[in-house]
Amino acid sequence: MKDIAFWILNTAQSRGASYCDLRVVDERARTVATKNGKVGHASNSESLGVGIRVIAAGAWGFAATQDLSRASVEATAARAVDVARASARVKQHELQLVPERAYVDEWTTPCQVDPFTTSIADNLELLLKVDSELRAVEGVTLAEALLSFRRYEQWFYSSIGSDIHQTKFITGAGYSACAFAGAEIHKRSYPNSFGGQYQNKGYELVEELKLVENARRIAEETVALHKADQCPEGTFDIILDSSQLGLQIHESIGHPIELDRVLGMEANFAGTSFLTTDKLRHLRYGSGLVHVVADATLEHGPGLGTFKYDDEGVPAQCTPIITQGLFTGYLSSRETASAIGEDHSNGTMRAEGWNRIPLIRMTNISILPGAKPLTLEELIASTDHGIFFQTNRSWSIDDKRYNFQFGTEIGWEIKGGKLGRMLKNPSYSGITTEFWNSMDAICSRDQWTLWGTPNCGKGQPMQTMGTGHGASPARFRKVKVGSAYKGT
Amino acid sequence: MLTHEQAEEIFLRLSRFSNADGLEMLIAGGHHALTRFANNTIHQNIDEENYLVSVRAVTGRKTARATTNKLDDESLRRAVESAEAMTEVQVDDPDLLPLAPASMTDGPPTNRYFEHTAALSPEDRARAVEGIVGIAKRNGLTTAGIFSSARSVEAIMNSRGLSTFHAQTSSEISITMLAGDSSGWQKANSPDARNLDAVALAETAARKARDSASPREVPPGKYTVILEPAAVLDLVGYLFFDFGGLAILDQRSFLTNRVGTKLFGENITVDDNVYHPLQSGAPFDGEGVHRRPIRLIENGVVRNLVYARATAEKMKSSEQASKVGRIGPTGHGFPLPNEIGEAPMNIVFDAGPETSRRSVEQMVASTDRGILVTRCWYIREVDPYEKILTGMTRDGTFYIEDGKLRHGLRNFRFNQSLIHMLSNVTEMGTPVRASGEESFNMVVPAMKVRNFNFTEVTKF
Numbered sequence: 001m002k003d004i005a006f007w008i009l010n011t012a013q014s015r016g017a018s019y020c021d022l023r024v025v026d027e028r029a030r031t032v033a034t035k036n037g038k039v040g041h042a043s044n045s046e047s048l049g050v051g052i053r054v055i056a057a058g059a060w061g062f063a064a065t066q067d068l069s070r071a072s073v074e075a076t077a078a079r080a081v082d083v084a085r086a087s088a089r090v091k092q093h094e095l096q097l098v099p100e101r102a103y104v105d106e107w108t109t110p111c112q113v114d115p116f117t118t119s120i121a122d123n124l125e126l127l128l129k130v131d132s133e134l135r136a137v138e139g140v141t142l143a144e145a146l147l148s149f150r151r152y153e154q155w156f157y158s159s160i161g162s163d164i165h166q167t168k169f170i171t172g173a174g175y176s177a178c179a180f181a182g183a184e185i186h187k188r189s190y191p192n193s194f195g196g197q198y199q200n201k202g203y204e205l206v207e208e209l210k211l212v213e214n215a216r217r218i219a220e221e222t223v224a225l226h227k228a229d230q231c232p233e234g235t236f237d238i239i240l241d242s243s244q245l246g247l248q249i250h251e252s253i254g255h256p257i258e259l260d261r262v263l264g265m266e267a268n269f270a271g272t273s274f275l276t277t278d279k280l281r282h283l284r285y286g287s288g289l290v291h292v293v294a295d296a297t298l299e300h301g302p303g304l305g306t307f308k309y310d311d312e313g314v315p316a317q318c319t320p321i322i323t324q325g326l327f328t329g330y331l332s333s334r335e336t337a338s339a340i341g342e343d344h345s346n347g348t349m350r351a352e353g354w355n356r357i358p359l360i361r362m363t364n365i366s367i368l369p370g371a372k373p374l375t376l377e378e379l380i381a382s383t384d385h386g387i388f389f390q391t392n393r394s395w396s397i398d399d400k401r402y403n404f405q406f407g408t409e410i411g412w413e414i415k416g417g418k419l420g421r422m423l424k425n426p427s428y429s430g431i432t433t434e435f436w437n438s439m440d441a442i443c444s445r446d447q448w449t450l451w452g453t454p455n456c457g458k459g460q461p462m463q464t465m466g467t468g469h470g471a472s473p474a475r476f477r478k479v480k481v482g483s484a485y486k487g488t
Numbered sequence: 489m490l491t492h493e494q495a496e497e498i499f500l501r502l503s504r505f506s507n508a509d510g511l512e513m514l515i516a517g518g519h520h521a522l523t524r525f526a527n528n529t530i531h532q533n534i535d536e537e538n539y540l541v542s543v544r545a546v547t548g549r550k551t552a553r554a555t556t557n558k559l560d561d562e563s564l565r566r567a568v569e570s571a572e573a574m575t576e577v578q579v580d581d582p583d584l585l586p587l588a589p590a591s592m593t594d595g596p597p598t599n600r601y602f603e604h605t606a607a608l609s610p611e612d613r614a615r616a617v618e619g620i621v622g623i624a625k626r627n628g629l630t631t632a633g634i635f636s637s638a639r640s641v642e643a644i645m646n647s648r649g650l651s652t653f654h655a656q657t658s659s660e661i662s663i664t665m666l667a668g669d670s671s672g673w674q675k676a677n678s679p680d681a682r683n684l685d686a687v688a689l690a691e692t693a694a695r696k697a698r699d700s701a702s703p704r705e706v707p708p709g710k711y712t713v714i715l716e717p718a719a720v721l722d723l724v725g726y727l728f729f730d731f732g733g734l735a736i737l738d739q740r741s742f743l744t745n746r747v748g749t750k751l752f753g754e755n756i757t758v759d760d761n762v763y764h765p766l767q768s769g770a771p772f773d774g775e776g777v778h779r780r781p782i783r784l785i786e787n788g789v790v791r792n793l794v795y796a797r798a799t800a801e802k803m804k805s806s807e808q809a810s811k812v813g814r815i816g817p818t819g820h821g822f823p824l825p826n827e828i829g830e831a832p833m834n835i836v837f838d839a840g841p842e843t844s845r846r847s848v849e850q851m852v853a854s855t856d857r858g859i860l861v862t863r864c865w866y867i868r869e870v871d872p873y874e875k876i877l878t879g880m881t882r883d884g885t886f887y888i889e890d891g892k893l894r895h896g897l898r899n900f901r902f903n904q905s906l907i908h909m910l911s912n913v914t915e916m917g918t919p920v921r922a923s924g925e926e927s928f929n930m931v932v933p934a935m936k937v938r939n940f941n942f943t944e945v946t947k948f
Contacts, residue, residue, distance in 0.1 A: 033827060036738075038581050040827040042574045045555035046563075049538065061610075063535040066557045079535055086610030087523070087530040090617050121577035141739045144827060180739035185872045265526045267632035268664040268673075269925060271865070271882075274947070355536045394868040396901070398880045403901055403946035405878050407870055425871065429901070429944060460524055460634045460662075461534075484870045484878060484903050487710065487941045 001165075005157035007070050008052055011077035013159060017054040017084070019097070020077070021158035023311060024050045024068070025354035032120060033146045034127040037135065040144065042120065049354035052080045057088035058095050064355040097334040098344050100314055102161030107308035110298070111169040111202035115149035118203050123147050126211065127175075133215035134177045139223035145175035146195060147206065148454075154311075162313040170304065170466060171205045172198035172454060175215065177222040186225035186424065188218045188409050192243045193392050198452030198466060200302040221410060224422060231411050231426035233482030237386035238428055239379060239475045242443075244408055245367065246451035246469035247392050252432040253285075253292055254365040254467065256401040257321055257329070258348075259336040261360075269460050271399025274432070275327065277340055283327040286436030289370065292322040294331055296347060296363035303468020304452040305363030307350075312358055314347035321365065325437070331360050352463035359459050364450065366470030370442040376473045379443055381417040387481060388412040388419060389426055394484070397432075405429040407484055427484035435476060443472035489518055489606075490539055492653040495643040501561060502543055503647060505568040508575065510546035510587040511647045514774070514823055515539060517557075518640030523613040526632035528621045530614060539641075544824060545571035546587060549580040551825050585798050588775045590649040592797075592817070595771050595778030598763065600656035600679040601639070608637040608659070608681060616686045620663055623690040629697055631690070633663040637681060644776035654770035657681075660923065663689050664883060665697040669948065670896050672696025673863050673883035675718060677923045679768050696862060696884035700896025705945055706887060708900060712858035712914075713940040714851045714888070717922035717932050719881075722864045724835075725927020726877055727906055731760075731784055732820070733799040734829025736808055742873050742907075743790055747812045752788040752910040755840060759783050760794060760820070760832030766921040766931045767834045774823035782818055784832060788911070796821025796830040835930040839916040846915045851936045853891045854915070859900075859940075860886040860893060867926045875906040879926075880946065900942040912938040 001024055012020035026048045033041035050073060051064040061084025065076040127145040134143035150170040157163055174196015176189040191197045191209055199205050240248060256273040260266055275283070286292075296305055296316035307316055312334055319329045330340075331348040349358035380388065394407040411426030412419045450470040457464055499513045517539030524532040541564065542555040552574030554567040613635045624631035636659065643653045659681035665672045673696070674689040715723070727742075735741035761781040762771050771779050775797060782792050795803065797817045804815050820830040839845050852860060862884030870876040878901065885897045917934035 035827045038583075039550075039578050039825065041825050042552040042578065043554065043825075044567075044570045044574065045542075046567075047540075047557045049557065059530060059533075061533055061535075064538070065536075066538045083521075083533045083535050083610045086614040087533045089611070089614040090525060090528070090530045090621055092527065092529050119577070120574055124577065178738075178740060180744060180873075183873055185740060187872075263527070264630065264632060264666065265531055267526055267666055267671075268524075268634065268662055355538055357532060357534060394870050394878065396866040396868045396878045396880065398899060398901070398946045398948075399865050399882050400946075400948055402948070403880070403944060405901060405903075405944075407878075427870070431947065460532075461520070461522055461636070483943045484876070486903065486943050488871075488874070488876050488903055488905050488908075 001155045004050065004068055004073055008073050008077045009157065009159055011074045012054050012081055015078055015081040017056045017081050019055040019159055020052065021156065021312060022050055022052045023354055024155040026153045027353060028151045030116065030149045032123045032127065033144065034131045035144050036142060037131055039124060047353065051354045051356065052077050053357060054080045054084050055095055056081045056084035059084050059087035059091050060095065061087055062357045095335065096338040098337045098342065100334060103309060103313060104163045105308065106165045108167040109169045109200045113203035115169065115171050115203040116151065129212050130175050130215045133212060134175065134219045137216065137219035137223055139179045139181065140177045140219050141180045142178035148172035156313055158313050164309050164313060166308060168200055169202050170198060171201050171203060172196055173206045173209055173211060175211065177219045179222045179226060181226050184226060186222055188222040189391055190214050190218045192451060193409065195454060198304055198454040200304060200306050225410060225424045228422040228424040231423040231482050233486055235478050236481045237383055237475060237477050238479045238481065239383065239386060239388045239473055241390045242447065242449045242471040242473050243451050244389050244392050245471035245474055247395055248406065249365055249367055249469050249471060250453055250467060251395060251397045252401060252404055253321065254362040257331050258360045259330040259332045262330065263336055263339055270458050274400045274402050279327055281326065281328055284325055284437065285322045285327040285433055286325045287439045288325045289439055289442055290322050290325050290436050291368040292365065293368065294319045294321050294363050294365050300364050301450040301470065303364035303450045304454065304466030305468040310347040310349045311351050312349045314345045317346050319346045331362065333360050336360065350465060352465060356463050359463065361465045362456065362467040364468030364470060369445040369448040369472045372444065374441065374443045376443055376447055379441055379473060379475055380414055380419060383414050383417060383475060386414040387423065387426060388414055389428065402431050404432065405484060425485060428479050428481045429483050430479055435479065438476045438478060439474055440477055442474040447472040489639055490641050495653060496645065496651060498541060498559065499645040502564050502568055505565040506545065508545035508547045508572050512544040512587055513645050514542040515641065515643040518638060520638040521610065522634055522636035523610065523617060524634050525617050528624055528630050530617055533610060541567065543567045543571050545575050547575045549582060549584045550575040550578040551584055553825065583798050583802050585801065587646040587648045588650055588777050588797060592777045593650050593652045593772055598771050600768055602657045602680040605637055605657035605659050605681040606639040620686055620690040623694055624665055627694040627698060629665045629667055629694055631663060631665050634660065636660045642770045644772065646776065650776045652772050652776045656768065658768065659684055661686050661689055663693045665693040667697045667701050670697050670700040670703060671883045672700065675923045677929060678921065700884050700886060703896035703898045705898045708942040708944055710939045710941055712855055713937050714848060714858060714860045715935045715937060716848060716862050717920050717934050718924040719861045719864045720932045720935050721922040721930050722867055722924040722926035723877060723906065724932065726869060726875065728835055729831045731793050731832050732830040733793045733795045733803045736793060736812060737802060737806060742875050747790050747793065749790065750788045751790055751907055752785060753913050754787050755913055755916065756785055756788050756910050757838040758785040759836045759838065760834050761836050762834040764836045764931060769834060773819045773821045775821055777817055777819040777821065779819035782832065794818045794820035794830050794832045799829050833928060837919050837932045839919050839933040845918050847917055848934050851915050852888055852893060855888045855891060858888040859897065860888055864926065870903060876903055877906060878903045898948060899946050901944040902941055903943045904941045909937055909940065914938055
């Protein structure tokens with residue numbers, strides 16, 4: 001790898017690049033899925049290549065190739081410089097990066113069981129057991145289960161002297177049951193929707209999730225939804241389970257704090273942000289119970305946003321985002337930190353693969369648990385009348401991240417401090433800051449889970465990235481409920 | 489760029505490593521470049537070349553896939569061995585068919601490769617962006633967007649002699665113009681970049697940004713809306729994955745028990761037709777089967793579904809067989825193995841005779857009170873059987889009164905059933921090749937729709 005790096009850095013600099021970094025990525029993935037008692041999908045994939053990012057004539061260029069021969073990587077480095085010179089044709093100012101040190105380091109995700117050492121036969125056996133449990137419940141019309149393993153090894157080199165070798169293992173597992181009857185389709189998922197739970201871990205994650213043990217309950221709830229009452233419309237106190245709160249954080253905190261959005265760099269596709277720079281350290285984002293961090297360090301946990309260095313060689317950090325309700329920090333890069341006068345990047349640049357440029361991406365954007373002991377049962381017991389929302393079904397938010405609407409797979413009425421009737425098609429909506437200011441209780445550390453969102457899309461061309469979101473169940477007062485079905 | 493002969497040579501090398509009953513190869517890749525701008529500056533600019541070789545082994549009634557982008561013999565051998573090893577541990581799938589025979593890829597070829605587009609350079613794209621930025625500056629606006637170009641190939645070959653190859657170019661321009669409290673947007677794409685008029689797109693986006701300045705708030709409720717083609721595309725895109733036969737067999741489609749019924753208005757007729765002159769993409773599916781033009785909806789009645797080979801066989805022997813119209817492979821399957829089955833990906837709306845079509849300007853002129861929507865955003869499905877979608881308007885939402893655009897509006901959230909929407913279309917424009925962000929490209933018209941359901945208003 002050092003030879004490849006030398007050829008690339010030498011070519012780029014000899015052609016006039018003032019800065020160059022490169023990432024060689026060797027990636028491997030396995031996906032095994034079952035559907036209604038049969039193998040739905042069995043595949044392995046691997047991908048190797050190099051992406052070269054340069055600054056020349058005060059502008060960015062990037063070129064990538066799968067061919068790692070000397071001739072190819074030198075030609076690709078030269079192409080990156082040519083691309084940068086073309087970029088320089090349309091610019092308003094010279095590109096500035098905040099300073100960063102050079103690092104020479106090696107790091108690997110803590111991983112007890114390399115998932116690629118598990119046999120596909122065993123993977124299938126587990127999924128078929130889950131499938132059998134799901135379909136044992138009369139009324140289930142579709143059962144799907146999935147295991148996903150990924151090994152992502154990256155060598156990063158830069159013209160300031162960094163030489164960083166990182167390897168990540170990413171494991172995901174989950175399943176869903178659907179029930180069609182009459183004119184309704186209902187679905188329940190475990191442990192989360194859209195693929196399940198994902199973390200930077202080995203196969204030990206799969207063993208922790210108790211997949212088979214929960215399958216019968218999930219299937220029974222799916223079928224029971226057909227007899228449940230429609231979620232009412234109105235204003236209610238609501239409690240979100242931790243996975244739904246994780247997605248609420250993702251959409252209404254994680255995206256608006258991306259400094260590239262704030263500065264207009266994503267305006268054509270993902271949008272901008274209501275969090276203009278005048279709001280930093282002035283906006284009352286949430287109630288005093290709202291403490292949110294962007295934490296990529298291993299101490300935070302094995303989230304999908306955990307690493308030791310980001311993809312421009314900046315060390316992982318913990319940044320306070322919301323401190324006792326006050327907005328205190330953005331996600332930044334070396335370029336965007338410079339643009340707002342900060343003296344360092346907080347290390348959030350990541351690329352989907354070798355053939356994509358790094359962008360500001362959420363790391364682990366987590367709400368800290370309540371300091372006082374509080375279980376979900378105790379939180380429900382302290383709620384006189386409300387609705388408990390579990391497991392996301394739909395999510396949507398405007399392009400400045402003000403107005404959102406979420407639906408969940410299932411809801412439960414809370415009356416007199418107790419869970420009552422099951423509710424189908426529950427939804428709630430609101431305005432970001434009004435919503436977070438209405439939070440009046442959050443459960444404690446023992447109720448906190450670091451969820452993985454494996455499918456966050458951003459950028460042009462679109463890049464998919466995994467992000468982490470730690471959350472405990474929390475309560476919000478006087479929230480608008482049920483408008484998803486209003487007038488339809 | 490990889491040629492048909494080079495793809496066949498790779499398949500021969502793969503075949504030598506295989507002990508399976510059957511082997512299928514899919515190659516996809518090429519060269520892709522994208523120039524991205526924001527704040528009147530090119531801030532990202534990429535250039536990539538990559539090819540994937542994906543191998544599917546079939547042993548008896550078991551199949552699995554392995555994919556690599558490394559084209560050396562050792563990597564290709566590893567891919568074949570990996571696919572074969574994964575088949576060995578499976579139980580038989582009674583629905584799995586042998587590989588597609590060569591006779592199933594007998595459709596006419598398409599010509600979607602344009603040398604001019606293939607040769608576009610970073611300098612060419614930068615010059616176009618320079619023009620867009622010039623228009624922004626003249627209007628006192630800032631602009632953000634992309635100009636991309638690509639040349640790509642897709643090839644499928646198998647051990648039953650099937651060999652099919654498609655090369656094409658593509659290009660796309662998307663432009664947002666931003667003012668203090670408003671914005672405008674336009675997007676277009678084509679296999680031939682000479683069909684893209686960057687200046688016209690930029691001028692239209694700038695006009696929308698200017699005209700929607702100082703947006704006012706009107707209360708949510710049911711309004712007559714005029715949806716520009718991109719807005720139509722992003723909404724109706726949520727229909728078509730349900731037109732796969734497997735979606736019916738799985739009972740996850742909103743068409744379950746509804747094929748043959750009149751679900752939409754009399755004026756809604758939709759085909760899937762890869763050969764339409766405004767369409768793009770390969771004329772074969774994930775098994776190499778020729779894509780056949782299919783009428784999906786006729787005068788509001790759901791007429792036909794699309795089928796991969798195995799789905800067609802399964803449907804014929806299912807209790808649904810008598811309820812779903814014509815059954816047979818249509819060339820719409822995704823690469824196997826997969827859980828989704830198939831979907832129509834070359835949608836073409838028929839807007840009726842030209843005399844009945846109306847331009848957006850004519851639709852506005854015939855509207856007493858309504859809302860013009862340029863673009864939708866963050867659309868998600870709320871209810872899978874009633875096809876209720878939620879989402880936002882974005883980048884140019886206008887109030888119409890007495891046949892004129894009066895002023896810009898704060899953006900709305902909608903919760904709207906697609907079934908109801910397509911039952912309430914009162915006027916349509918000429919179908920165009922439209923491009924949005926929430927769905928694949930289609931040939932769709934602008935639509936005027938009664939009783940469109942806005943449920944909330946946001947703060948800008």
